[in-house]
Amino acid sequence: MSETENNRESQTTSTDGAEFYGEDGVIRADVIEQISDAIEASDVEQLNRTVENLHESELGDLIEALEPSERQELVALLGDQFDFSALTEVDEAIRMDIVTVLPNEQIALAVQELDTDDAVYILEDMEEEDQADILAKIPFTERIRLRRSLDYPEESAGRRMQSEFVAVPPYWTVGQTIDYLRDTEDLPDSFSQLYVIDPTFRLVGAVDLDSILRAGRDVRVEDIQRETRHAIPAEMDQEEAAQIFEQYDLLSAAVVDENDRLVGVLTIDDVVDVIQQEAEEDFKRLAGIGDEELSDNVISTTRSRFVWLLVNLATAIIASYIIGIFDATIEQMVALAVLMPIVASMGGNAGTQTMTVAVRALATKDIDIYNSGRIIRRELTVGFINGMLFAMLIGLMAAAWFGSVPLGLVIATAMIINMVCAALAGILIPLMLDKLNIDPASASSVFVTTVTDVVGFFAFLGLAALLLV
Amino acid sequence: MSETENNRESQTTSTDGAEFYGEDGVIRADVIEQISDAIEASDVEQLNRTVENLHESELGDLIEALEPSERQELVALLGDQFDFSALTEVDEAIRMDIVTVLPNEQIALAVQELDTDDAVYILEDMEEEDQADILAKIPFTERIRLRRSLDYPEESAGRRMQSEFVAVPPYWTVGQTIDYLRDTEDLPDSFSQLYVIDPTFRLVGAVDLDSILRAGRDVRVEDIQRETRHAIPAEMDQEEAAQIFEQYDLLSAAVVDENDRLVGVLTIDDVVDVIQQEAEEDFKRLAGIGDEELSDNVISTTRSRFVWLLVNLATAIIASYIIGIFDATIEQMVALAVLMPIVASMGGNAGTQTMTVAVRALATKDIDIYNSGRIIRRELTVGFINGMLFAMLIGLMAAAWFGSVPLGLVIATAMIINMVCAALAGILIPLMLDKLNIDPASASSVFVTTVTDVVGFFAFLGLAALLLV
Structure with a gap:
């Protein structure tokens, strides 16, 4: 789903796609059978072994390929070994089917581990009561971030953004910045730009990592920063944001609130889903099947x-x-x-x-x-x-x-x-x-x-x- | 079109999108009129002033909005001030209309300035004779790169890749790498990963720039490199490559030849166009309008x-x-x-x-x-x-x-x-x-x-x- 997720995954995953998917790009029959058998036998060890090496999208495909009853059992059997980001890869109906049978405690623990955009994706369709209950169980800082994203309108840039980013003041030098990056523990898992902000968190500019690497240690950040022409207001509809990404070939864009304060980052991988959805929607509407999903009942x-x-x-x-x-x-x-x-x-x-x-x-x-x-x-x-x-x-x-x-x-x-x-x-x-x-x-x-x-x-x-x- | 292009553009462009496009997202009527008048009056200075601040996609939109005869005149009047990357943003029929009236010398000069993927995009649909003539006018190194891309099948990853990338040996330290990046002149305009290769150019792994920035100067590249699970064979169909990007949320991927040697990089912004095209094609085919473009005669x-x-x-x-x-x-x-x-x-x-x-x-x-x-x-x-x-x-x-x-x-x-x-x-x-x-x-x-x-x-x-x- 998100950029950070992506790179972390590709670092740790070792299953080869070719083994999981057959020639036709569909999950191999023997893999499905093996999983079905393991679910029936409640063989948690076997399930963990198969699932731990899957990319979130592969796990999502697997969930979609299982019978509805097997899906819930799989998630229950995996317990806290289940990677919740896989839920961002399945149809809404399937996601809701799974989430409604899980205890709120488990969901609260799981979404803390996710990037905010993935967490919001899972929380936003839930009943308001469950959502509030889950948020109450999440530590303060993370809760504030999720609350803020959820407060933005449905299908807005604010809902799709990641609240994790690295921001530095304009007067820092490249050397200071590199030292900060080397010494700070809780940086996002992966990032490709730094944002430059003033003391009130207002967005001043952005610096690509390659500019940092090319500049000498004494150069000031403000001298290599570039204008962020395409900052996206958090209230903007995701479709409009996607069009800006497409038009200007952006890889990521700063998301700002109504006072121009930096609140998050929107990355192209989230936008790709939006672009594809929008292209699909028009044609589904032409045929009169609206927002139907394959898993609808x-x-x-x-x-x-x-x-x-x-x-x-x-x-x-x-x-x-x-x-x-x-x-x-x-x-x-x-x-x-x-x-x-x-x-x-x-x-x-x-x-x-x-x-x-x-x-x-x-x-x-x-x-x-x-x-x-x-x-x-x-x-x-x-x-x-x-x-x-x-x-x-x-x-x-x-x-x-x-x-x-x-x-x-x-x-x-x-x-x-x-x-x-x-x-x-x-x-x-x-x-x-x-x-x-x-x-x-x-x-x-x-x-x-x-x-x-x-x-x-x-x-x-x-x-x-x-x-x- | 390409990642490097993109960032260079956003650095230098200063026209605000809102001034060029009206409320409805369409180019403002007075902008078009101004350009039409300037074309009729052969007012090169006025044209240059309007066009120099446009993003390539804005210039592409402008070209599409003009009358067919005005398009050729605009390009002729701008001469070597015309940004050829705008041609990657217009329909094929319009691109061919413009390219066929330009002298091969001018095209040869212009495509050298482009990233290989953009250059290939313009060259690939030309008559074989013109293509050969243009290639012959391009300096050796650049010609070899373009030739190689053009030798890959149509709509393959090899055609869409950029041949510009940064590669380092695994035994280099982070410090050596940063010094190399600081001291080397002809690096790509922008990049977000380094590739790790052995002496025979075989792909060994990749390093994200943030890993470089977080590691100490003595750390060896091989210790922070990550596996490149999703290296794309250059012969692979662009649609299949796009599906891999989508499935694994990749931002870029190494492109390798049949001997696993690194030949280029495919970036998500090129893939976005492919994803959208493929989604569109299916539905156009459902309605029996195949690969029709809006500008077809x-x-x-x-x-x-x-x-x-x-x-x-x-x-x-x-x-x-x-x-x-x-x-x-x-x-x-x-x-x-x-x-x-x-x-x-x-x-x-x-x-x-x-x-x-x-x-x-x-x-x-x-x-x-x-x-x-x-x-x-x-x-x-x-x-x-x-x-x-x-x-x-x-x-x-x-x-x-x-x-x-x-x-x-x-x-x-x-x-x-x-x-x-x-x-x-x-x-x-x-x-x-x-x-x-x-x-x-x-x-x-x-x-x-x-x-x-x-x-x-x-x-x-x-x-x-x-x-x-």
């Missing part, structure tokens, strides 16, 4: 999917209503019923393509007032060209299948109309939703499908009613 | 979308064929034509939900032989429950709309059948494609939609033919 999965399907039912009923208008036409020419889903479905697919590009571009801020005109023109052109191509294909096919050139012409025209409307809807709907501050990833797809269904059925059946029957 | 966009739409046309025609089987039934009862898209569309949406979960879980290796049984059972249960719920809803509605309880029962039954089949198809098709080594993200959606369309129409119209007419 039947009830919460059913509920989360139901809402989306209900909205889509409304869309489908609107489409049905349009078809209903033309029931007399269909009765006279049943070929229309056979062909009509083609027009709607092609429009739906073309609209989804454009929409996916637009939603992603909005999320990465790659679309804006300067290029939106260009992109709308491009999408319209692409829609028109593909519309023409597929109009010819489907027109010829329909004419041949039902032996009617007029029917071919009608479906061809409807295809062009729907593909152009699909392109327009695919780009304009996400842009409009974004302007209205509605998340385009969650809402676009319903509107786009409604447009392509309604236009598809209406254009095809309407033209047929006018021209064919 | 009409022709390449049309072509990339056409293939996907053609495949979907085949799917739609199969669905039409199924409807065609029941044309006599529809002729007798036109309500069937009105209602049939509802069953197919609900199945399509439910199938897509399940499929999106499955494709993502396969990509992150969160689904495997241990939990796939559990997940298939869950999806089937969710499909059945939602099927029952929507069967009731749509059954009642259809019965009321067309005044026919039997019609309501038929559509309700068809809905349950299709929702269960959608769940099965949504999970089994990606799993099977993955087993067959076919990318589930690219291919799943076509097969799933085919299943939900065919089953939807067949179940509904078939039951109607049996029971209603």
